[in-house]
Amino acid sequence: MNNNSETMVTEFILLGLSDHPVAQVIFFWIVLVFYLINLLGNGLMVLLIITDSHLHTPMYFFLSNLSFLDICYTSSSLPQALVTSTTERTTISFIGCMAQVHISLYLGTTECVLLAVMAYDRFVAICSPLHYTVIMSWNVCVRMALGTWGTGLILTLIPTVTGPKRFCGSNVINHFTCEAQTLGKLICGNTHLSNxxxxxxSVLVLIVPFTFILVTYFRIGLAVWRIRSDQGWRKALSTCSSHLTVVGIFYGSAMAMYLQPKSKYTSDRDKIFSVFYGAVTPMLNPLIYSLRNKDVKRALQKLFRGKGSGI
Incomplete structure (x- = not known):
């Protein structure tokens, strides 16, 4: 009878910050603002790259993938976090919960790989500028983008196929969403292999791409060191600084969350940090690229001047 109860979980209960109603209301409005800024910023970035011919280059092609990815990533979890923040006990179906956790993992994994691909693009642009258009042809860029999304899918399916499928005990998830680590604490049976x-x-998703990025930028640094002119230094810095900033924020927060020792219980601090990781990082990406990039600023001015002249 106990075995039957283990396989009959049909829904989960999300707690959020139900023990702290005032904090939960404040949290709701903060996350809502971040989510709207994310949709506006990343949506505008995709629109600019599609409509402005000056941005039809490999670097901005991958940046449009990043912005689209961030829209999908936040939309896979933040709406649920907002719903959870408006009720004391939010229920979500078993299928809905599984879909949410796996979609979020897939999109997060894909972003790790995409940032490594973007680092390679910058490496070619600085270290082999004369052959850049040949090496990073549109055919190659499209294949690399498809390979990035495909690699993310494969790396997500591996733990899904090998992991245990039964849940036992409480069906209460002490989180705003169906977050992978929190949900994993409800799994019953022998989890040694799945761990x-x-x-x-986690090493393949986080450490390997991050190491590749570090090695790539080390080689870029050596190439930049040989540049004699101040103009060359400034060009290299403007080309790489935005991507380096995004990498630092993304991987720093991801490693702090997923590579820390696992605890049996989920604290309120862990819940809030997890949601802010999924909200703040994607929101900052378009701001970083737009504030530090003359081409994007020019495209923005062109877009708003065009709208203003049409009114």
Missing amino acids: IVSFIN
């Missing part, structure tokens, strides 16, 4: 696979997968 090993999960750790290896």
Whole structure:
């Protein structure tokens, strides 16, 4: 009878900050503002890159993928976090919960790989400028983008296939969303194999791309060091600074969340940090690229001047 109860979970209960109603209301409005800024900023970035011919280059092609990815990533979890913040006990179906956690993992994994691909693009632009258009042809860029989304899918399916499928005990998730680590604490049975696979997968998703980015920028640094002119230094710095800033924020927060020792319980601090990681980082990406990039600023001015002249 106990075995039957383990396989009959049909829904989960999300708690959020139900024990702190005032904090939960404040949290709701903060996350809502961040989510709207994310949709506006990343949506505008995609629109600019599509409509402005000056931005039809490999660097901005990958940046449009990043902005689209951030819109999908936040939309896979933040609406649920907002709903959870408006009620004491929010229920979500088993299928809905599984879909949410796996979609979020897929999009987060894909972003890790995409940032590594963007680092390679910057490496070619600085270290092989004369051959850049040949190496990073549109055919190659499209294949790299498709490979990025495909690699993210494969790395997400590996722990899904090998992980245990049964849940036992309480069906209460102490979180705003169906977050992978919190949901994993409700799994019953022997989780030794799944924990090993999960750790290896975390290394493949986080450490390997991050190491590739570090090595790539080390080689870029050596190439920049040989540049004699101040103009060359400024060009290299403007080309790489935005991407480096995004990488630092994304990987720093991701490693702090997923590579820390696992606890049996989820604290309010962990819940809030997890949601802010999913809200703040994607929101900052378009701001970083637009504030530090003359081409994007020019495209923005062109877009708003065009709208103003049409009124």
